[in-house]
Structures are given as C-alpha cells and as structure tokens.
Amino acid sequence: MALDRKTSARVLREISRLLEVQNDNVHRVRAFANASRVVERLEGDLEAMVESSELLSVKGIGKGTFAVLEELAAGRKPKVLEDLENETPVGVRAMLEIPGLGPKKVRVLWQDLGAVNLGELEYACRENRLVELPGFGARTQERLLESIRFARHANERRLMNEAWTAATALEIALEEHPEVDRVVIAGEVRRFCETVDAVEMVVVAEDEDAAGAILGTHLSDVERSGPGRWIGVTGNGFAVRVHVVAPPAASAALVRATGSDDHLNALSRRASTLGLELCDDGLWQDDKRLECPDEEAVYRAFGCRWVPPELREDGTEVAWAAAGALPELVTTEDVLGVLHNHTTDSDGVATVGEMAAAARVRGWSFFGVADHSPVAVYANGVTADRLHDQWRRIDELNRDGGGLRIVKGLEADVLTDGTLDIPSGCEDGLEYVVASVHSAFRLSQERQTERIISAVAHPACSVLGHPTGRLLLARPGYAVDLERVLQACLEHGVAVEINASPYRLDLGWRWARRALTLGLKLAVDPDAHSIEGLDDVRWGLAVARKAGATASDLVNCGDIDEFLESRRRC
Numbered sequence: 169m170a171l172d173r174k175t176s177a178r179v180l181r182e183i184s185r186l187l188e189v190q191n192d193n194v195h196r197v198r199a200f201a202n203a204s205r206v207v208e209r210l211e212g213d214l215e216a217m218v219e220s221s222e223l224l225s226v227k228g229i230g231k232g233t234f235a236v237l238e239e240l241a242a243g244r245k246p247k248v249l250e251d252l253e254n255e256t257p258v259g260v261r262a263m264l265e266i267p268g269l270g271p272k273k274v275r276v277l278w279q280d281l282g283a284v285n286l287g288e289l290e291y292a293c294r295e296n297r298l299v300e301l302p303g304f305g306a307r308t309q310e311r312l313l314e315s316i317r318f319a320r321h322a323n324e325r326r327l328m329n330e331a332w333t334a335a336t337a338l339e340i341a342l343e344e345h346p347e348v349d350r351v352v353i354a355g356e357v358r359r360f361c362e363t364v365d366a367v368e369m370v371v372v373a374e375d376e377d378a379a380g381a382i383l384g385t386h387l388s389d390v391e392r393s394g395p396g397r398w399i400g401v402t403g404n405g406f407a408v409r410v411h412v413v414a415p416p417a418a419s420a421a422l423v424r425a426t427g428s429d430d431h432l433n434a435l436s437r438r439a440s441t442l443g444l445e446l447c448d449d450g451l452w453q454d455d456k457r458l459e460c461p462d463e464e465a466v467y468r469a470f471g472c473r474w475v476p477p478e479l480r481e482d483g484t485e486v487a488w489a490a491a492g493a494l495p496e497l498v499t500t501e502d503v504l505g506v507l508h509n510h511t512t513d514s515d516g517v518a519t520v521g522e523m524a525a526a527a528r529v530r531g532w533s534f535f536g537v538a539d540h541s542p543v544a545v546y547a548n549g550v551t552a553d554r555l556h557d558q559w560r561r562i563d564e565l566n567r568d569g570g571g572l573r574i575v576k577g578l579e580a581d582v583l584t585d586g587t588l589d590i591p592s593g594c595e596d597g598l599e600y601v602v603a604s605v606h607s608a609f610r611l612s613q614e615r616q617t618e619r620i621i622s623a624v625a626h627p628a629c630s631v632l633g634h635p636t637g638r639l640l641l642a643r644p645g646y647a648v649d650l651e652r653v654l655q656a657c658l659e660h661g662v663a664v665e666i667n668a669s670p671y672r673l674d675l676g677w678r679w680a681r682r683a684l685t686l687g688l689k690l691a692v693d694p695d696a697h698s699i700e701g702l703d704d705v706r707w708g709l710a711v712a713r714k715a716g717a718t719a720s721d722l723v724n725c726g727d728i729d730e731f732l733e734s735r736r737r738c
C-alpha cells in the first residue's frame with residue numbers, strides 16, 4: 169500500500185487528539201501533532217523515507233511517531249490508534265467532529281459530565297448542564313446545541329418533535345400554492361411515533377405534474393418514484409415522501425399513507441370479506457369506486473369507527489373500532505396540571521414564580537415543582553435549607569394563587585441501594601416525590617429491578633420518573649424487569665411517568681399500554697427546565713394516546729389532592 173502524506177498526517181493528528189482526550193502526557197500529545205504537520209509538508213517520497221529510515225533524521229519525527237508510519241506503510245492499523253479507539257467510546261470520538269469542540273472540551277464533557285455520545289450531550293445542553301461547566305457557558309452551550317442538531321441530521325431516524333416541525337413547515341409552504349387543494353401530514357409523524365424515518369404527506373391536486381414541480385421549489389433531490397409518488401429532501405436533511413392524489417382518492421390515500429403495515433393488514437383482512445379494496449386511487453368495491461368524502465367514510469365502509477391516527481399501529485385497534493370499543497383518548501384540554509418540573513432552585517432556567525405564571529397561562533390548576541435532590545450535584549440538587557426556602561416562596565405564591573395551586577415535590581434520585589435521596593427533615597413537608605434513576609445504569613437486571621422496586625415502596629414516592637432511563641437515538645434504557653416494576657407500582661399506588669421530553673418519551677407507548685392494562689395511573693410530565701419546556705407535555709400526551717389512555721387514566725386530569733392523599737394512605 170502506497171503511503172500517502174495526507175492519510176498519514178490525518179492518522180498522526182487523530183492519535184494526538186485522542187491522546188489529549190485521554191489526558192495523556194502533554195509532550196506525547198504535542199509530538200504526534202507536530203509529526204502530523206511535518207509529514208503534511210514533507211517533500212519527497214514518504215514511503216521510501218520510511219523504508220530507508222531516513223525519516224528518523226527529519227526534525228519533528230521521533231521513535232514513537234516513526235513507528236506509527238512504519239505500521240501504516242506495512243498496511244496495518246497502528247496499534248496505538250487501535251488502543252486509543254478501544255479506550256474512547258465511539259460517541260465521544262464523534263464529539264471531536266463537532267465544530268468548536270476540541271479534545272480538551274470533549275474530555276470535560278466525557279469525564280466530568282458523563283456524556284458518551286451526541287444524544288446524551290444534546291440532552292445535557294437542554295438541561296443546562298454546560299452553563300456552569302469550566303470552559304463552557306451559556307453561549308457555548310447554545311452554539312453546541314445547534315452544531316449537534318446539524319450533525320445528527322446525518323442520522324437516519326429523527327425525534328418526533330423535529331420531524332413534526334419539519335412536516336408542519338412543509339405543509340404550510342405547500343398549501344400556499346393555488347394548484348394544491350389540500351395537504352395532510354401522514355405516516356409516522358401523524359401517528360406520533362417516538363422516532364421517525366421520513367416525513368410523509370398526502371398532497372391533493374388535480375394535476376400531478378404541476379404538484380411535482382411545486383415540490384421542487386421546496387425540496388431538493390425531488391424525484392418521481394412511481395405513479396403519484398414523489399420523494400425529496402428538506403433543507404435540513406429530512407427525507408420526504410409525498411403521495412400526490414386527485415380529490416376523489418384523497419381519503420383512501422390518506423388512510424393508506426398514515427397506517428402502519430399492521431394496521432393496513434388488519435384492514436385488508438376485513439376488506440376481503442366485504443369485497444373491498446383499499447388502493448392509492450380510492451376505495452373500490454367490485455369495479456366501483458366508493459365515494460369517501462373523508463376518512464370516517466373509509467372506516468365506515470369497513471364497518472369501523474374512525475380510528476385516531478395515534479392508534480393505527482399494531483392492528484388490534486381495528487378490532488376495537490369494529491366493536492365500537494375505541495377508547496375516548498385523552499386530549500390537551502383534559503390536562504389540569506403536571507408534576508415533574510425544575511426551577512432555578514436546581515437546574516432550570518426559570519424561577520418557581522415564572523414557571524407557575526406560565527402554568528396559569530396554560531390554564532392549569534396545579535403545578536408540581538420537583539427539583540433535583542442533593543446527590544445530583546451536577547444539577548445543583550437542593551439541600552434541606554434550600555428546599556425549606558423554596559416552600560416559603562411557594563406558600564407565598566399560593567396565598568394569591570389565582571386558581572393555581574403549586575404543589576411541593578422533589579425529583580429524588582434513587583440511590584444504588586434503592587433508598588431515596590430525600591434531605592433529612594423534609595419528608596413531612598413534601599407533598600410528593602418523583603423517584604428517578606440518574607446513576608448506576610450498568611447494574612445487573614436483577615439488582616436494578618430490586619433497586620427500583622424498593623424505591624417505589626418508599627411511602628413518599630408518588631411517581632416513578634422516566635422508568636427505563638432511555639434517551640431516544642442516544643442510549644437504550646438500563647436492564648430492568650419492567651413487568652415486575654409495574655407490578656410494584658400497582659401494589660404501592662405509585663403512578664408511572666410518561667416523561668414527555670421528546671428526547672426520552674419514557675415510558676414508550678407499548679409499556680404505557682401494558683401499565684394501563686394492569687390498572688396503573690400514568691403521569692404525563694414535561695420534566696420542564698424552562699417555560700418552553702412545559703409545552704413538551706404534548707409529546708407525552710401523544711404517547712399516552714398511542715397507549716390508549718383516557719383522561720381518567722392520567723393523574724394530570726383528575727383531582728391531584730385525591731391522588732396524592734391516596735398514595736399517602738397506601
């Protein structure tokens with residue numbers, strides 16, 4: 169293999185950067201960085217100079233760096249690089265590619281903040297963890313967040329909220345064209361899937377070619393992939409699939425473009441007994457296209473009630489719809505309040521008063537403050553003194569609450585032994601505790617399960633926070649026997665959280681549905697760290713709807729005092 173200067177220089181530089189991330193000897197870090205520059209500017213045949221060892225006499229090339237070049241010349245991956253790659257998680261190496269992040273900063277993020285990939289880093293930014301971090305700050309955090317989002321566009325799947333934003337922007341843009349009758353978001357975005365692989369929409373227009381030309385003005389790489397089917401890419405890299413249909417076919421096409429495969433299969437099993445065929449160009453019975461002015465009409469032809477898009481997943485919903493047994497899904501209007509939120513007393517950016525005012529604007533009647541507990545030093549967890557001080561302020565605010573009651577809570581870390589991190593002397597004053605795991609993710613499944621079960625058995629615990637610990641597209645949850653955990657929640661009257669942060673959505677809808685089947689209460693919580701964060705509740709509600717939850721299944725929609733009292737009686 170011919171040894172070229174560019175590759176060699178890049179490898180030497182990579183080694184230098186990884187050594188620095190690993191906090192290796194500063195002279196060694198510099199030696200590799202120097203050698204990289206020397207090799208890049210070298211005149212003459214690099215390979216011959218390595219072979220004759222002539223390179224060793226060039227200033228800036230030492231024994232260690234020369235050995236690396238010898239291995240490269242022999243067509244091998246240098247041992248030192250291989251070792252460094254083994255010692256540095258892949259996600260940490262990816263951070264080095266983010267503009268503005270040098271090895272020193274990456275080291276702090278990895279070692280001090282504990283972030284091992286871009287997803288975790290993004291989440292830490294969202295939780296304001298970088299503001300106080302040495303060498304960072306609010307501005308760096310903001311810039312970093314932008315860069316990470318950009319880098320993640322290379323990923324295949326996207327978070328629900330990002331996909332929704334991209335889809336909505338495109339919908340609005342396309343609707344402006346007079347040639348377009350109607351635009352409807354379909355596919356995974358309309359079903360509110362936790363992550364989404366492409367934005368999908370139905371464009372209703374008489375003239376397919378004209379619609380295709382319009383797509384070209386809003387998307388790049390637009391191509392016709394089949395009759396009525398177009399693909400393209402948004403400005404920020406989202407893949408888009410568009411179904412262009414004529415008005416008479418719109419409702420049938422929308423049902424087809426929205427449902428999962430399982431949903432459509434369940435429909436088509438009914439179709440054969442009814443002599444129906446659901447196609448892109450309409451719903452057909454024998455040789456006749458049925459008139460379907462809306463989706464309701466399509467489902468009616470199948471002998472079903474209209475199925476809310478969130479439910480069009482595993483096919484069971486078709487049987488419910490046929491039996492008239494679809495649940496009356498919870499809506500935003502049903503929500504009276506939320507329990508899991510942070511303020512400036514821990515790692516939030518708005519004060520208790522500001523958050524409460526924002527809750528009032530949203531029409532809520534209760535608002536739970538659950539700042540981090542003392543052991544969460546990285547998140548400025550509250551001490552007993554600070555918690556008592558917070559309660560004084562809450563009492564003050566509640567005196568003239570204007571229809572809003574602020575509830576005194578705490579997001580208590582579940583310690584490794586399963587006890588809750590509640591500051592001493594605070595148990596009686598706390599109205600509720602959200603118990604959350606923030607550490608020791610690598611315990612065995614047995615120990616993790618026991619740990620969480622003892623946490624929910626604690627009499628102060630009312631809600632189990634983000635039950636699996638997953639970060640979507642960033643890290644899987646910890647190993648835990650969720651079935652046993654849910655049973656324990658049931659036994660102790662503890663509600664299970666659907667953490668509504670679009671980075672978490674934890675529980676996911678399948679387990680949330682299982683929780684409902686067991687008879688558990690769900691708590692949809694924005695885990696807000698800012699006023700805008702409160703609006704994340706919509707993503708959590710979407711998960712609750714996917715699970716089939718009605719208003720009475722959510723602690724958010726009932727008498728909060730009754731719920732908290734019932735927990736205390738358990």
Ligand SMILES: [Zn+2]
Nearest residue numbers: 579604633634
């Ligand atoms: Zn948490």
Ligand SMILES: [Zn+2]
Nearest residue numbers: 508510579695
């Ligand atoms: Zn939290």
